[in-house]
Amino acid sequence: MSTPAARSAATGPEAGRGPEAGTGPGAGTAARAGTAAGAPAPTGAPADPGPLAVRLGAFLRGSFPLPLSVVFAGVWAVGATGLFAAADARVGHWRPGWGTVGAALTVLVDLLLMRAADDLRDLPYDRRHNPSRPLARGAVLPRDLYLLFGAGAAFLLLLNAANRAALLLIAAQLVYTALLVGAELRLGWPRGDAVVSGVLLSSPVQVLLNLYLYAVFLHDTGLDGDTVARAGRHVLPLLAVIMLAATHHELVRKVVRVPGAHERTYVRVFGLRGTVAFALGSAVASAAVSLAVLRPWAGGPAGWGWLALLPVALAALAARRFGRTGAARWPVGAVVGYLPAVFVCHLLIGLGGTS
Numbered sequence: 001m002s003t004p005a006a007r008s009a010a011t012g013p014e015a016g017r018g019p020e021a022g023t024g025p026g027a028g029t030a031a032r033a034g035t036a037a038g039a040p041a042p043t044g045a046p047a048d049p050g051p052l053a054v055r056l057g058a059f060l061r062g063s064f065p066l067p068l069s070v071v072f073a074g075v076w077a078v079g080a081t082g083l084f085a086a087a088d089a090r091v092g093h094w095r096p097g098w099g100t101v102g103a104a105l106t107v108l109v110d111l112l113l114m115r116a117a118d119d120l121r122d123l124p125y126d127r128r129h130n131p132s133r134p135l136a137r138g139a140v141l142p143r144d145l146y147l148l149f150g151a152g153a154a155f156l157l158l159l160n161a162a163n164r165a166a167l168l169l170i171a172a173q174l175v176y177t178a179l180l181v182g183a184e185l186r187l188g189w190p191r192g193d194a195v196v197s198g199v200l201l202s203s204p205v206q207v208l209l210n211l212y213l214y215a216v217f218l219h220d221t222g223l224d225g226d227t228v229a230r231a232g233r234h235v236l237p238l239l240a241v242i243m244l245a246a247t248h249h250e251l252v253r254k255v256v257r258v259p260g261a262h263e264r265t266y267v268r269v270f271g272l273r274g275t276v277a278f279a280l281g282s283a284v285a286s287a288a289v290s291l292a293v294l295r296p297w298a299g300g301p302a303g304w305g306w307l308a309l310l311p312v313a314l315a316a317l318a319a320r321r322f323g324r325t326g327a328a329r330w331p332v333g334a335v336v337g338y339l340p341a342v343f344v345c346h347l348l349i350g351l352g353g354t355s
Contacts, residue, residue: 049139056148058139062132064115072340073108079343080210082350083238084217086305087293091221094354099220103213106156106170110209113152116145117177121184129262149178165215165224173208180205195264199250203243210242211235237293241308244286245342248315251279252338255322255330276319283315286342294349304352307345314341 049055060066078096081103085094119126119135126136134140153174160167180201183189190197214235218224226234254265255275266275287308296305318334321327 049141052144052147055140055144059116059119059134059145059148062134062139063119064112068336069111070108073111074104075340075343075347077104077107077213079345079347079350080213080242081217082343082347083241083290084214084235085221085350086346086353087238088221088223088234090223091354094221094350097220099216102159103216106159106212107209109152109156110170110173113149113156113174114177114205116148116152117181120145120181125262125264160212163215163219166212166219169208169212169215173205173212176204176208193264195254195266196269206243206246207239210239214238237289241286241290241293241346242342244282244289245311245339248279248282248286249335249339251275251282252315252318252330253335255279257326257328276322280315280319283312283338287312290346294353301353301355304349307349310345311338311341314338 049058078100081096081100082094085091119133120142122130122133123135123142126133131137135142135145156170156174157167160170190201214231215224218226218231251266254267255272256263256265256267257272259265259267266278269275270278290308291305294302294305294308296303296308314334315338318331318338321331321334
């Protein structure tokens with residue numbers, strides 16, 4: 001369930017099904033990189049995984065490394081808000097404020113909860129093919145992650161109680177996530193190997209989180225008096241910028257030249273060339289929508305909008321390296337770096353375009 005991809009994005013930003021190659025909207029996915037698809041099942045859970053704090057610490061170390069996650073949550077919150085500010089002609093001067101800090105904290109905790117939900121959904125698969133994962137090896141228990149999700153959800157609702165729109169959006173995202181986990185664990189739907197349907201069903205998680213950030217932006221800038229219809233028309237192309245970028249990340253983190261016997265990858269659906277072409281097309285489309293909204297050719301502060309092309313250059317260089325070297329997987333630096341580059345560029349665009 002990647003969330004901006006995330007695991008998703010995530011998050012992931014961020015899905016997160018099977019071996020993964022980088023950090024995204026669901027920061028911490030690098031822990032799965034290079035896991036052998038046919039790895040033997042664990043011989044048994046630890047007899048005593050320790051007290052709750054120790055178990056949750058093992059989960060953080062193995063599934064959600066905090067330094068990377070804090071950085072990613074921060075750049076997601078300020079980068080998306082910078083895009084919203086740059087695209088709104090009513091905003092004369094924008095700088096990140098305390099509302100943005102609260103939004104970044106919300107994104108961080110939310111990504112943690114999405115990671116916990118993903119690990120719960122993936123537990124049967126991980127026990128066979130990724131037995132070193134904290135939940136699969138028994139270092140953390142399922143009830144611990146349910147407790148973490150409940151406590152984290154309560155914290156997010158309290159944190160956002162002063163902004164009704166933001167509160168409703170984050171609540172809707174948490175409820176939707178809980179329904180997804182319940183559907184998979186109780187009904188076995190969608191199947192774990194159905195990567196396309198899985199990511200499509202998970203995409204509302206990212207959409208709702210980005211809409212939450214937009215609601216915080218409107219509240220902080222005093223623009224929340226707009227009708228829902230008008231705000232919706234304004235935000236739709238901006239959501240497309242972020243979601244197309246998240247699609248690129250989601251695809252490339254699972255690009256593998258020769259999939260293992262049980263590896264979950266889009267290469268099985270689209271083929272290697274098709275997956276790479278789809279991924280590059282998503283990055284190009286994200287930049288194209290950003291340029292169409294920001295119109296940097298108009299000159300002046302709008303000229304900062306050309307920075308939206310830089311992440312496309314990163315994706316193109318990664319594709320060139322992948323093709324020329326015959327590497328087994330997409331360059332991990334490009335997997336980890338692409339989405340932060342998108343958000344940092346839009347943060348700079350927002351700062352420069354509203355100065």
